[in-house]
Amino acid sequence: MTTSASVPAGPEDAITDRSVIDRLVTANGTYADAFTDPGMDARPVLQVAVVACMDARLDLHAALGLRLGDCHTLRNAGGVVTDDVIRSLAISQRALGTRRVVLIHHTNCGMQTITEDFRHDLEMEVGQRPSWAVEAFKDADQDVRQSMQRVRTSPFLPHTDDVRGFVFDVRTGRLREIDPE
Numbered sequence: 001m002t003t004s005a006s007v008p009a010g011p012e013d014a015i016t017d018r019s020v021i022d023r024l025v026t027a028n029g030t031y032a033d034a035f036t037d038p039g040m041d042a043r044p045v046l047q048v049a050v051v052a053c054m055d056a057r058l059d060l061h062a063a064l065g066l067r068l069g070d071c072h073t074l075r076n077a078g079g080v081v082t083d084d085v086i087r088s089l090a091i092s093q094r095a096l097g098t099r100r101v102v103l104i105h106h107t108n109c110g111m112q113t114i115t116e117d118f119r120h121d122l123e124m125e126v127g128q129r130p131s132w133a134v135e136a137f138k139d140a141d142q143d144v145r146q147s148m149q150r151v152r153t154s155p156f157l158p159h160t161d162d163v164r165g166f167v168f169d170v171r172t173g174r175l176r177e178i179d180p181e
């Protein structure tokens with residue numbers, strides 16, 4: 001099987017038992033033991049929503065100096081502004097008081113290594129065409145611009161003035177701002 005839709009083989013494949021999730025659950029026990037209810041309400045303190053790639057190398061809270069309760073965090077493959085991200089932003093702004101949006105893509109994104117063929121390959125493999133677009137991109141800067149544009153032109157969002165986009169460098173940890181034009 002060599003389609004781009006198939007799962008790449010790698011050393012990670014050895015991790016197939018329940019031990020990883022057990023580890024997470026154990027860690028949660030330790031977290032909960034030390035946890036005290038901060039008594040916050042659900043509205044983000046900084047009134048900001050961050051849309052970012054799901055990439056494991058991007059620790060959003062650490063990279064942006066965010067603390068518990070500060071922001072809404074929306075993550076997906078690529079940090080792309082899909083209909084579902086617009087759905088979450090609409091709820092974030094209209095029901096939970098956020099007024100600004102930060103968009104973050106990053107260097108060496110997996111979305112730059114696949115193409116829309118992924119969708120076709122998937123259909124060939126499983127006999128069903130996904131309803132979603134892959135939203136692959138070659139140029140992260142350009143995709144950030146497109147994402148900013150999608151947020152700014154959405155009729156569902158009341159707050160579209162303070163929207164800024166960045167590319168995070170996974171090697172330096174630094175954000176580079178993208179000019180919207």
Ligand SMILES: [Zn+2]
Nearest residue numbers: 053055109110
């Ligand atoms: Zn990525």
